[in-house]
């Protein structure tokens with residue numbers, strides 16, 4: 411596992427979410443003076459195929475510093491910044507219509523394409539942590555939303571039994587989970603949905619939170 415990805419244990423993730431929700435809004439809105447950063451930004455369009463730019467810059471710095479003028483401009487290595495590349499939506503959909511789509515309401519919902527997990531996905535505007543606390547869902551999330559925190563509920567026990575995260579879509583993640591439950595693989599979710607008269611019909615999923623700042627592992 412790459413160290414770039416911070417994997418939270420279930421409890422730790424809950425803890426982080428609870429902590430964030432308890433932060434005082436007024437405090438957060440106060441202006442914080444930023445430390446001045448003199449490093450020149452090197453802005454690159456992000457792609458999965460990019461080599462390690464940080465190490466290339468580090469390696470080539472001595473070459474750059476052979477020129478006195480360059481040494482003056484770049485006394486320290488430039489700061490690498492990534493911009494998002496155009497996705498297929500940007501290419502195919504006009505900005506005007508794009509904005510219309512983004513106005514859709516907050517909440518978790520099935521993708522509506524009758525995919526294999528649509529039947530399990532709850533239509534809801536909030537989700538519950540394993541501690542029973544309720545949290546509002548921000549953004550319009552469905553089976554095909556990538557990089558998100560999800561929660562799994564049990565209808566029979568009427569509670570959240572698991573909160574997890576995935577860098578892929580909930581659909582991709584749940585195909586694995588459902589197959590594990592069916593094949594009685596040894597894990598927390600499987601154990602729950604195989605015990606005392608439980609069936610997969612008790613299984614419910616909520617797309618809880620999408621993250622754009624951090625990329626979750628698969």
Ligand SMILES: [Zn+2]
Nearest residue numbers: 521525528553
């Ligand atoms: Zn679906």
Ligand SMILES: [Zn+2]
Nearest residue numbers: 564566567608
């Ligand atoms: Zn249960």
